[in-house]
Amino acid sequence: MLQAAEKPGDKVSADTVLSVRNLESYYGPIVAIRGASLDVRQGQIVTVLGANGAGKTTLLKTISGVMNPEKGQITYNGRDIAGAEADEVVRAGIVHVPEGREVFPLLTVAENLRMGAYTRNDLAGIREDEEMVHSYFPILKERARQAAGTLSGGQQQMLAIARGLMARPKLMLLDEPSLGLSPILVKEIFGIIRRLNEEQGVTMMLVEQNAMVALNVADYGYVMELGRIVMADDAKRLLQSKDVQEFYLGIKEESQRGQKRWKQKKTWR
Amino acid sequence: MDVLQLVVSGLANGCIYGLIALGFVLIYKATEQVNFAQGDFMMLGAFVCLGFTNAEFLGWPFWISVPLAILIMGAFGYFLENLVLRQMFGQPQVAVVILTIALGFVLRFVAGVIWGHEPVSLESPLAGKELRFGGLVLGWDEVTVILVTVVLTLLLYFYFSRTRLGVAMQAASQNQLAAYYMGIPVKRLHSFIWALAGMVAAVAGILFASKGSIEPSIGLLGIKAFAAAVIGGFGSLPGALLGGLIVGLIEPFSARYIAAGYSQVMPYLLLFLILVFRPHGILAQVHSKKV
Numbered sequence: 269m270l271q272a273a274e275k276p277g278d279k280v281s282a283d284t285v286l287s288v289r290n291l292e293s294y295y296g297p298i299v300a301i302r303g304a305s306l307d308v309r310q311g312q313i314v315t316v317l318g319a320n321g322a323g324k325t326t327l328l329k330t331i332s333g334v335m336n337p338e339k340g341q342i343t344y345n346g347r348d349i350a351g352a353e354a355d356e357v358v359r360a361g362i363v364h365v366p367e368g369r370e371v372f373p374l375l376t377v378a379e380n381l382r383m384g385a386y387t388r389n390d391l392a393g394i395r396e397d398e399e400m401v402h403s404y405f406p407i408l409k410e411r412a413r414q415a416a417g418t419l420s421g422g423q424q425q426m427l428a429i430a431r432g433l434m435a436r437p438k439l440m441l442l443d444e445p446s447l448g449l450s451p452i453l454v455k456e457i458f459g460i461i462r463r464l465n466e467e468q469g470v471t472m473m474l475v476e477q478n479a480m481v482a483l484n485v486a487d488y489g490y491v492m493e494l495g496r497i498v499m500a501d502d503a504k505r506l507l508q509s510k511d512v513q514e515f516y517l518g519i520k521e522e523s524q525r526g527q528k529r530w531k532q533k534k535t536w537r
Numbered sequence: 538m539d540v541l542q543l544v545v546s547g548l549a550n551g552c553i554y555g556l557i558a559l560g561f562v563l564i565y566k567a568t569e570q571v572n573f574a575q576g577d578f579m580m581l582g583a584f585v586c587l588g589f590t591n592a593e594f595l596g597w598p599f600w601i602s603v604p605l606a607i608l609i610m611g612a613f614g615y616f617l618e619n620l621v622l623r624q625m626f627g628q629p630q631v632a633v634v635i636l637t638i639a640l641g642f643v644l645r646f647v648a649g650v651i652w653g654h655e656p657v658s659l660e661s662p663l664a665g666k667e668l669r670f671g672g673l674v675l676g677w678d679e680v681t682v683i684l685v686t687v688v689l690t691l692l693l694y695f696y697f698s699r700t701r702l703g704v705a706m707q708a709a710s711q712n713q714l715a716a717y718y719m720g721i722p723v724k725r726l727h728s729f730i731w732a733l734a735g736m737v738a739a740v741a742g743i744l745f746a747s748k749g750s751i752e753p754s755i756g757l758l759g760i761k762a763f764a765a766a767v768i769g770g771f772g773s774l775p776g777a778l779l780g781g782l783i784v785g786l787i788e789p790f791s792a793r794y795i796a797a798g799y800s801q802v803m804p805y806l807l808l809f810l811i812l813v814f815r816p817h818g819i820l821a822q823v824h825s826k827k828v
Contacts, residue, residue: 354720355721357720358718358719359720363718363720364718366714366715366718370718371712372708372712372715373712374707375707380708382701383705384719386720387720431719435719
């Protein structure tokens, strides 16, 4: 059953913006990613699912240059960015929206947005993007002069995404945008993510624990476990997959069958 | 009138404590390092300026020596961070503390070798001139200290709230990881902050040496300034200045109204009380992250 996981390695199609090959990352002596490979295509929303500690966040950190990989390649538009400094990666067009709404708490909302555009010098373009961002997140315009730390959780998440957009990224790495938000806010934020992808043409790589929401918005999905990619398929097909249904969506058959089973064996092991 | 004169000389001293405290807080906020050599930075800045301008050394004009000394101290701070402190990345905080304490010893020794251990004064054009104000007699040197501190404070305020680099420094100190994610070159900003702390220390040193005499061990004044920073709220720039002013004012008043020896004890007594009753300092800048 490893064909699916090996699929990215076979061919890199012309519209692939980001390709990761055999990536290994360590926290000191601890392996966090053990040879992960994946592709992100232009204009797609690609999601990486996995439980706590699967290595999803590490994967994003390694791509965005906050961590250095031990081995492997990260190619972005034909350019090798493995081990590049974080500010180079941002300048190249990849922006990482970290998990847990890491805003600058004592700066105002407007200042937070301007920090998102730190790598840019085109004042007119920045102002334009500020308006664009305000059109997606009107609340941020209302709260422009308020300290970001005083916003609610959902508003901080919106600010974190908006701040990332201010860098005018071509590829956005979103780490758990649903974390700690109410279901209605999750729905709202994922709606905006979809719209940003369609209207602004931002390619998205979305890391999520909330598999149902993520697969519904994504075009393609990867499943990560213990630092490896164990499944890769179209999001729709992943939604139908028995393994994903049981282990990530919590849909179980046992009640229908009426027989007692302990745990289904994962087919990828 | 008496009281007013005490206030002015207390404020003048307080401004100098405040500027050194500012250096502590600048570095602490941005890098979470504590530079225990900040007082020695001030001493060094004063001696560099004095070495240029005093007749017994180079005898250059005062108005050239001052900016030159400030620039040299800025470069000193920049390269110190760039070449030495960056190597300490990932080491426990106490390593930086020990390093900067040791650096202080080295700087005192070097200053002693170059400029000697005798107390000397900066030959400033303001020395000894008086400003008469009704019955009030104020030294121009003290008034200058206060004016320069006010101007420097305004400049720093403008820098941190209005310029891109200044706001980015605030951002990096509030959330370093997020600053990395936004492409802010955090490491370079750390070098700039050390440069800024060096320049502020040079200003403090020049002001100090123009209204009194200095010798290499004057850098130990940094301990009092550290106390001032804690009183004001370690981590708050206005707090550092306020703490400095409070310590500066307490000294002459306790010497005058209690007994001469008390001026050395009262700042630390206040520090003790603050730590017990308001451990984050007077102007604490505390925020808790929403989860």
